[in-house]
Structures are given as C-alpha cells and as structure tokens.
Amino acid sequence: MKGAISGTAFVYGANVDTDQIYPGGYLDLTDPELVARHAMERVDPDFVKEVKPGDMIVAGANFGCGSSREHAAVTLKAAGIAVVLADSFARIFYRNAINLGLPLLVCTGIARLVKRGDLLSVDLATGAVINRTSGATATAEPLSAYVMAILESGGVKPMIRKQRGLPVEG
Amino acid sequence: MHAVEKILARAAGREEVTTGEIVNCTVDLAGINDLYLQTLRSFAEMGGQKVYDPGKVVMFLDHFAPASTITQADNQKQFRTFCREQGIDLLMDIDQGVCHQVLTDKGLVRPGMLVVVTDSHTTTHGAFGAFGTGVGATDLAIILMTGQLWFRVPEVIRINLKGTLGPGVYAKDVILKVIGTLGADYGVYRAVELAGPLLEGLGVSERMTLCNMTTEMGAKTAYIQPDQVTFDFLQNKKVNLESPGVTTDPGYRYTAEHTFDVTGLKPQLAVPHSVDNVSDITAYLGRPIDQAYLGTCTGGRVEDLAVAARILKGKHVHPGTRFVVVPASKGVFLEAMAKGYIQTLVSAGATFVTPSCAACLGTHQGILAAGETCITASSRNFPGRMGDAGAEIFVASPASVAAAALEGKIADPAQYLGQKEAER
Numbered sequence: 246m247k248g249a250i251s252g253t254a255f256v257y258g259a260n261v262d263t264d265q266i267y268p269g270g271y272l273d274l275t276d277p278e279l280v281a282r283h284a285m286e287r288v289d290p291d292f293v294k295e296v297k298p299g300d301m302i303v304a305g306a307n308f309g310c311g312s313s314r315e316h317a318a319v320t321l322k323a324a325g326i327a328v329v330l331a332d333s334f335a336r337i338f339y340r341n342a343i344n345l346g347l348p349l350l351v352c353t354g355i356a357r358l359v360k361r362g363d364l365l366s367v368d369l370a371t372g373a374v375i376n377r378t379s380g381a382t383a384t385a386e387p388l389s390a391y392v393m394a395i396l397e398s399g400g401v402k403p404m405i406r407k408q409r410g411l412p413v414e415g
Numbered sequence: 416m417h418a419v420e421k422i423l424a425r426a427a428g429r430e431e432v433t434t435g436e437i438v439n440c441t442v443d444l445a446g447i448n449d450l451y452l453q454t455l456r457s458f459a460e461m462g463g464q465k466v467y468d469p470g471k472v473v474m475f476l477d478h479f480a481p482a483s484t485i486t487q488a489d490n491q492k493q494f495r496t497f498c499r500e501q502g503i504d505l506l507m508d509i510d511q512g513v514c515h516q517v518l519t520d521k522g523l524v525r526p527g528m529l530v531v532v533t534d535s536h537t538t539t540h541g542a543f544g545a546f547g548t549g550v551g552a553t554d555l556a557i558i559l560m561t562g563q564l565w566f567r568v569p570e571v572i573r574i575n576l577k578g579t580l581g582p583g584v585y586a587k588d589v590i591l592k593v594i595g596t597l598g599a600d601y602g603v604y605r606a607v608e609l610a611g612p613l614l615e616g617l618g619v620s621e622r623m624t625l626c627n628m629t630t631e632m633g634a635k636t637a638y639i640q641p642d643q644v645t646f647d648f649l650q651n652k653k654v655n656l657e658s659p660g661v662t663t664d665p666g667y668r669y670t671a672e673h674t675f676d677v678t679g680l681k682p683q684l685a686v687p688h689s690v691d692n693v694s695d696i697t698a699y700l701g702r703p704i705d706q707a708y709l710g711t712c713t714g715g716r717v718e719d720l721a722v723a724a725r726i727l728k729g730k731h732v733h734p735g736t737r738f739v740v741v742p743a744s745k746g747v748f749l750e751a752m753a754k755g756y757i758q759t760l761v762s763a764g765a766t767f768v769t770p771s772c773a774a775c776l777g778t779h780q781g782i783l784a785a786g787e788t789c790i791t792a793s794s795r796n797f798p799g800r801m802g803d804a805g806a807e808i809f810v811a812s813p814a815s816v817a818a819a820a821l822e823g824k825i826a827d828p829a830q831y832l833g834q835k836e837a838e839r
C-alpha cells in the first residue's frame with residue numbers, strides 16, 4: 246500500500262443506497278463478471294459504459310446504506326473501481342468492501358472538490374488526495390491497522406488462507 | 416458498561432470492553448439467507464471444509480420463496496445440499512417465512528445473545544435484549560469457518576420515548592418520526608437504545624418494529640432492556656430463560672440522548688425517495704394509490720394483519736387499488752387464520768402471497784411498474800426498491816396501508832380505529 250494511485254472520478258451525492266448501486270432484481274447472480282454489468286444502474290445508467298479499471302468513486306455521506314448485499318461491493322470491485330472516497334460509509338457496506346480488498350476512504354467534503362471526469366491521485370497509506378485537474382487537495386482519515394492488514398493481504402479471503410497455511414492463489 | 420458492551424465482552428471472553436476497541440467475538444447464532452450464495456462461495460474460497468458449529472447456524476430460504484427463476488431455484492438447491500452435507504438442521508425452507516420473524520416464532524433468540532445474520536434488519540432482535548447485527552456474505556463465511564467475527568465496540572445513543580399514542584398512531588409512526596428528525600445516517604456505526612415510559616405500553620410486535628427500523632438510520636444494533644412483557648412473550652415461546660440477559664450499569668454515559676414526546680403525533684409517512692424524508696400523513700391525504708402492501712419483517716405480524724382486518728371487515732378494497740398481503744411467517748399466517756383475519760382480508764379483496772420477503776426487495780410477487788404509487792408497511796422507499804425506479808413508494812404503518820387500500824388513496828386511519836386500545 247505504498248505510493249499514490251491515480252484514476253478518473255465519478256461523483257455522486259449523499260445516501261447512495263445499495264439498491265441503487267446494485268438493484269435487488271439481480272441478486273441471484275453470483276459471477277462477478279455478470280454482477281459488474283449492473284453497477285450503479287439505478288443512480289447512473291451510463292456508469293457501466295464509461296468506467297475503466299482504476300477509476301474512482303467520490304460521494305457524499307452514508308454511501309452504501311440499505312441492505313447487507315455484498316453484491317454492492319462486488320459490482321464496484323469487478324467494474325474496476327480502485328477506491329471509493331466519501332463523507333461517510335454505511336457500516337455493512339464498509340465491512341463488505343474491505344473484506345473484498347476494495348479500499349474505502351472517509352474524506353469529509355470531498356464531493357465538493359471533485360467533478361465527474363477529474364483526475365485524482367490518492368495515497369491510501371497517508372490519506373493524501375490531490376485533484377490533478379483542479380489542483381485542489383484533501384486529506385482522508387487514516388485507515389485502521391486492522392483494515393490496512395486486510396487490504397495489504399488483498400482482502401480477507403487471502404488473509405485467512407494465509408493464516409490457515411493454504412496457498413493464496415486459487 | 417452498557418448492556419450491549421456486556422454482550423460483546425461476554426462473547427469476546429473478556430471482563431470489559433471499551434468503546435471504539437475492536438474485539439473478536441464468538442457468535443451465538445449465525446443466519447444466512449438465500450440472497451447470499453456468496454457465503455458458501457467465500458467459505459470454499461477461504462479453504463473452509465467443515466462448518467465450525469452447525470448447531471449455531473440457521474439457513475433461511477425466504478427472499479426467493481418460492482423460486483421464480485431457474486437461477487434462484489439453483490441457488491436454493493445448493494443451500495439445501497450444503498445444509499445436508501454440513502449437518503445444519505436449522506434449515507428454514509420456503510414454507511417458513513422471513514428470517515427475523517422465523518427466529519422469533521421459533522424462540523431461537525434470547526436476551527444477551529450475539530446474533531449475526533446476512534441481513535441488515537437483524538437489529539430487530541434488540542426487542543429481546545439481544546445484540547443483533549447484519550453482515551455481508553464473506554463475514555458470515557468467516558463465522559462458518561471460525562465461529563467468530565471481529566466487531567468494533569459501538570458508541571451508544573439513547574432515544575427516550577414518552578407520551579401517549581393517539582388513535583391510528585403506532586410504533587411505526589414513532590420510529591419514522593425519529594428517523595425523519597435525526598436522519599438516515601445518524602446511527603451509523605452506533606448502537607441505538609430505545610427506552611422510556613412509552614415502551615411499557617408497547618407489545619413485542621411494536622418493539623420489534625422500532626428496533627427493525629433503526630437500520631434505516633444506519634444503526635449497527637438496537638437494544639431494548641427486557642422487561643416483564645419480553646419475558647412473558649419468550650416464556651410463551653418456551654425459550655430457556657435461565658440467563659435473563661444483562662443490564663446497563665447505573666451512570667453509563669451515552670454518546671447522545673434524545674427525547675421524543677409522541678402525544679399529538681399524527682400518522683407518519685416516509686415519502687419518495689428516502690426513509691428520512693418524513694412527513695405528517697395530513698400533507699398527502701388523497702394521493703391515489705395503485706398498490707397497498709402489507710407484510711415484511713417490519714410490518715407483517717399478527718398485530719399488523721389484525722389492524723388491517725379491523726379496518727376492512729365487511730368492506731371492500733377500492734376498485735382502483737391492489738392490496739397485497741404477505742404474512743411475515745408461517746406462524747403469523749396460522750395464528751392470523753385462527754383469529755379470522757385472513758378470511759376477513761381475502762373477502763375484502765386482498766391478494767395473498769406466501770410468507771416471504773416477496774416484493775419488499777423488488778424481485779417478485781407484487782412488484783411495481785413505472786409511474787405507479789405504492790404505500791407499504793415495509794421499511795424502504797429507495798428508488799427501484801420494489802420494482803421500477805419510476806415508481807413512488809410511501810412507507811407507513813400497517814393501519815395507514817389498510818386505510819389506503821380501502822379508500823384507494825392516502826387516508827388517515829384514525830377514523831376507523833376509535834377504540835384502538837381494546838385491541839392492543
């Protein structure tokens with residue numbers, strides 16, 4: 246988790262719920278490739294057409310509120326999202342994303358500093374955020390040691406496999 | 416320490432825990448529902464072979480009951496096979512109903528337990544003095560493998576409820592008022608305790624509705640201190656009450672306290688498209704309704720069907736409105752039938768769906784078309800929650816739902832419920 250990552254931003258408001266991120270009608274799908282096709286469908290139908298690996302999501306408060314569906318984290322990760330920055334995150338969504346190795350950063354007021362299509366650079370270790378398009382900067386709350394350990398393992402599954410002495414690939 | 420901290424401390428094998436600390440807890444009861452085949456996938460991906468303690472695991476086939484697509488059918492098939500192979504006897508198949516009501520009916524939740532289900536409304540079990548919380552599929556898979564999961568010890572907020580409820584006003588109206596006042600993200604990461612003199616007069620069903628809805632303010636868990644009402648209810652369910660749970664130490668300092676006086680409160684509505692967008696029903700009287708929906712873990716209990724039957728007895732649902740009724744569980748269905756509510760509602764023109772989540776999450780059995788308006792006793796009105804994103808959803812009490820079914824438009828239920836107290 247050293248050094249900054251860069252990507253293009255998609256920007257949304259407050260209380261983006263899991264039904265908007267991943268509609269209930271597709272909950273019987275499990276293959277991440279298929280799940281990725283419905284990412285953000287109810288809030289931004291163009292998202293899946295435009296998103297590229299390494300892109301980032303910026304949002305207001307309570308991102309991921311609503312149901313416990315892990316699909317909401319799976320769909321963003323499988324769509325290639327590298328990090329989500331928001332004023333705050335709903336609790337279950339937060340756990341789900343970190344477990345999958347999708348970093349989430351709490352960064353108050355970030356949605357006001359970024360427009361859709363801006364190029365951001367984000368340092369997960371320090372929380373430093375730079376908007377390369379506008380020059381604005383912000384600082385995200387540091388991740389807890391526990392969360393950092395999960396992200397460094399690439400998610401909770403590889404972490405547990407490692408703890409159990411199992412091969413990590415597979 | 417607060418009662419919820421004591422529950423986490425006991426589950427972590429510790430004397431004490433402090434707010435904000437991360438602790439590894441042994442889970443007393445873990446539930447999986449049929450949306451989350453990923454739980455079994457994650458279990459396999461982490462190298463899981465044997466479930467740590469199959470006796471503590473409950474599998475619910477409730478969200479897709481009965482299956483409406485081949486994929487759903489195949490998912491459920493895989494769950495049944497997993498239960499058989501792993502010796503999970505508590506398989507609640509498609510005849511049983513919604514997870515939280517099934518746990519309640521079967522007396523599986525006791526005060527002081529740590530209950531974790533792959534469902535956000537697991538906060539419901541705070542009505543029994545348990546620590547109930549929702550997680551995602553992979554967290555639940557970790558519990559299947561190890562019996563444990565990490566938790567951050569939450570701050571606790573206390574909401575004091577006092578005053579007297581007027582005719583046509585219920586616990587659902589109270590909690591909508593609270594959510595509307597405090598906001599959909601007020602409780603995020605926090606535990607919400609409901610307390611105060613109003614609770615003494617509320618039965619378990621209404622207490623469950625209060626705790627259930629704290630999820631809509633982001634709460635990690637909800638808590639009501641068990642009292643005689645709780646113990647009588649649990650005794651009836653033959654729950655072993657040898658350990659009567661825990662109590663909060665005198666002098667515990669809450670992160671915040673709020674007091675709501677419900678005297679004079681009007682029936683409430685969460686209006687499109689968020690649960691904290693709350694208004695007095697009076698501002699929306701007369702709005703035409705295409706579908707009235709009564710059911711779910713929030714509003715599909717015997718008491719909810721009872722109030723609907725009371726409003727609709729000898730009358731008929733408005734010709735321009737569909738009235739979809741889904742008892743929350745088999746237990747609810749049987750009891751409501753024995754009491755005659757089902758017969759009353761069917762005669763009045765209700766369409767019944769088998770106990771399940773049904774249209775609550777917009778997958779099947781009563782979903783909405785674009786441009787339609789629905790009033791629902793469930794918990795959420797996010798865009799597209801019950802079908803097309805172009806539908807409008809009003810969240811209300813079961814009484815307001817039944818009154819709207821009768822009149823074909825949003826209506827104040829008070830006029831039909833003069834001597835409400837007699838039926839409580």
Ligand code: SF4
Pocket residue numbers: 478513514534536711712713771772775776793794
């Ligand atoms: S009834 Fe609705 S809120 Fe309750 S568990 Fe089912 S989908 Fe969730």
